[in-house]
Amino acid sequence: MSKQPVQNTLAIEQPDLTPRRSKLLSLRIELDPTRKESPWWMTIISVLLALVFCGIFIAANGMNPITVYSKMITGAFGTTFGITETLVKSIPLLLCGIGVAIAYRISVWNIGAEGQFLAGAMAATAVTVYFPNMPVYLVIPAMIVFSILGGGIWGLLTAIPRTYFQVNELITSLMLNYVAMLALNYFVFGPWKDPKGFNFPGTPVFTDAQSLPVLGDTRLHLGLVFAIIAVLLYAFLMKYTRWGYELRLIGANPEAAKNAGIKISRHILLVMLISGGMAGLAGMAEVSGVTHRLMYGISPGYGYTAIIVAWLAKLNPLGLVISSFLFGGLIVGGFSVQTIGLPSSISSMIQGAILFFLIAGSMASKFRIRRNG
């Protein structure tokens, strides 16, 4: 009896489903095996249903859900400030989202983007801490390279146990999130703490050379360009390159990929290096572009939200752009309702609900209701 590791049997696409029916009055519910993709409107319905569902909890808190939602929408998209803030939040989401999407393409369940984000942020900060006198034109490139390496190595820490020790990457990547968080706390409370910061848990503020340029007087920074280049590269890679073909093959059928002479473990290592690298770059963009220092609680869960971003986008590049923008708006909206007395964690509740309704919706749309006879 040969047994495959569980991971391999869980491709993103569901296995071939044969028709099944159960009788419901005179209607018949049937699973249509030929439908692979759920229709686009199903995604919208799922998101709306999730909002309705969360509305119940908002109402339970004594608020009118419609007021809250409209406040969130105006907060996120209603003003120029709101839109640039939303874009600022969508930069790390898009970069992390690309990272997890490329891993999910080959059924590697990286849920460690949060830790890889933090590792990248720490690596970039290390450049500012240990090489304060680096030539100006080298600082930003060095921070980029270090952050990608830092996040990538953090990703490899997940990939190596997976490929050489058959360890489920879900658990490893999640455990490493906590390790990264504790490491960050160590640095900002310990050796990297700003001596002139009145005990604030954070590094000294970056110099101009260590910060990404911003657009006008907004907080929108050059990271947006990184994210857009990354998403274009991702799209191009998957569609036109030999390596993209190999990844598609592994994702569609790992057994068959082995038959084509593809060494899957090598690809897992490489993909996790890139996946972590993207999240690491997001971490660099955040410290260098937004906070201008490494500090406690730097990520409001970007790495986790990125998982939902990737699913909403169905791993599709254009979808990633749209969904990261929407979720950026959700985070900003969450902050804007704090003024009317709701916790900002409302946005993480809505995020979880959206993921639930998304998977329910995409499965439900495979069922078809037919009249009997």
Place this chain on the structure above:
Amino acid sequence: MDIFVQIVVAAISSGTPLLFATLGGILIERSGIIQLGAEGLMLMGAVIACMTYLNTGNLALALMAACAISAVLGVVHAFMCVTLRANQIVSGLALTLFGTGLSAYLGKSITGQPVAGAVPKVNLNFLENVPVIGGIFAHLDILTWFSFILVIVLHLYIHRTSWGLHLRAIGDNPPTADVMGIRVQTFRYGYIVIGSMLIGLAGADLLMVYSPTWIEGMTAGRGWIAVALIIFARWNPIRALFCAYFFGALDTIGFRIQLIGSEIPSYFLKMIPYIVTILVLMFLGWRNRNKPSGSPESLGIPYIREQRF
């Protein structure tokens, strides 16, 4: 000797929430469903138990509320995995993300309010003078005793009863179980709900006994450690007990090292459970490289009734 007793007591107290969550996970995974929602379920169980207790002062009600909310979330997971046959990994992740968000949302108003001393202890005074045993068992709380009983009951249930036999069959080979007249889907629903209740109880236990104030994200990955513990325990309740206490001990060891005045920053000591989890999984992977892991054969594969063979 005293040190040993102290460590065991500390291991039991921080290991019990892990044990409840692992037992719940074992029931669910034995029926063939992957359960990755433990973190979210524990948080929901904790926050609901805390809210109920602060509002009513009734422990039983608080525990029941924790079980009830996680049962509801369990039904959702079951609906996703069993009825809709959605990807079990993603459904579990959604459960974790949703539970984390909702618990933070609900718990905002009660953050920092203590619920200490809510769970009564079972004082076995006659044991006090017995060395070692007395130190460990004389003053345990009722939830811990309940977890002991649960381990034995589950072990006997799985290996010595007709329903336990059905459970093993459902997880290993659902089509066969179905042909033999076992209602696979119904049982899977049942086990997911009961297992989820135990995980919710784990959250309540963590909050009411181990660290008696609600803080956002207070489980700190314990739900995920429980997922790893299921693998360490090879889906066996008795082994789960020892594995949970081992990790309970690791959880407290950092604290102890600090007490004796070590120079190691506490941040690194707090990393121990997470890093050991990975290392143990790697060790098991290396040792079992040529052996089956002992996981249920059909874990993670949705069962389709009228499948053509």
Place this chain on the structure above:
Amino acid sequence: MLETYSVEMQGIVKQFGSVTANDHVDFKAKAGEIHALLGENGAGKSTMMCMLSGVYRPTSGEIYIHGEKVKIRSPKDAMKLGIGMVFQNFRLVQTLTAAENIILGEKTSFWRGPGWMKKKQEEIEAIATRFGLTFPVDRPIWQLSVGEQQRVEIVKTLYRGADLIILDEPTSVLTPGEADQLFETLAQLKAEGKTVIITTHKLKEVMAISDSISIMRKGKLTHTMEKSETNERELARLMVGKELTAQKPLASRPKGKPLLIVDQLDVYADHGRKALNQMEFQVHEGEIVGVAGVAGNGQKELAEVLTGLRSWHKGSITFNGSPLKNASVRGAIEARIAHVPENRMKSGLAGSLGIVDNLLFKSYRKRSRYGFLRSRANRSWSQSLVEQFDVRTPGLDTPVRQLSGGNQQKLLFAREVDQDPLFMVAVHPTQGLDVGATEGVHRLLTEMRGQGKSILLISEDLDEVMQLSDRILVIYNGRMVGELARGEATREQIGLYMAGVRDEGDAEEEKVI
């Protein structure tokens, strides 16, 4: 006088989505007989029997048991009516013991101490001995041989009081010797008044054991007759729907140079078991070598080693004059070894990808430049292959899982043959295909042979092996135990080798794993 039938199925229709598996079938079996349901793969036999045993529910039609109309909604209903079925893929839980499998689903006695279990084991052993079906009751299933597992299945039906026993393709997993033993058991069951239905596509079996015969073709039941009224030739014609062309023997070819030399090969299977033991054989240019054997004797590992999917431990493989790289799929592809894997959808094709991506499997490294795929050129190349091999598809982007089995296999052959291989490892290449598609595959294989290419044909279908092979090797327990040339091979001789008997009278005691 009205004859009473043990089973009567009337006007049975079964549809799966838009596919009609059974089309108004009327089937009857008399009490106390062995009734053979004969038909090709995909003729709808198993579907019929699954409806009788409650696994499927008919779309329309009626079932009568002993003259009474019944509704069979679930396997449990079937069990209550005394119907038991032994499926082709056994319905056994591998990790449970034989006895636990047999009592599975029993609702009596919630608590099951060791004493209760012991009583049950004795009860089971009593039934087993009565019908000559011995197996170790307290060992987990995965430790039993295939033959033993089948016995567990039969005892399972008897334990539950079945008096109508259905066996779905029971001999497909047995050696000829084990099959004979099974036939004795079936005769014993008949003697005790039980009704037995077997589904099969093997004519010889039908003639050997059945009392009556029903023939199914393309979802319809075409004929029912007594065995005494018919003969093998007629059955063959009725089953296939046309007179089987007398198989033309392949023109013999002069033996070419040795192409593949396998020497003293030791290979381990997944969990450390030795799968190939001192394996030795050769394949020459321009010949088809058939490998016969009971499943699980090392065929899978042999195919994997030759195609680079598995490493070997000791020994050597020389291919086309130079040593083959150990465990390198690319090495095998570059050495021009083609592979038709056992289960095309599991490991040969990627069901959710389109035609082009599936055709590129082996050649994408050549068909790209500087790391970029040559999309346009690859498309026209795919189009020409699709036309050349007559793959029926709505378009080049259609996910291949939507193609029929025959077209999928054509696609796979197109990909492999286009690589201009010297040697092909073909594992069960016609499994699950209908007659037309099977013939197509056979034609492709013989054409390759005609071009001087060599083929190692690993198949459990003895007829196929005997029809196509220039030489037949018999694999047993990881070794080639027999070699027979085309003319001299007989079923009986192959059967003996398959059971591990090397020479007459020298029966080996080793058990088939």
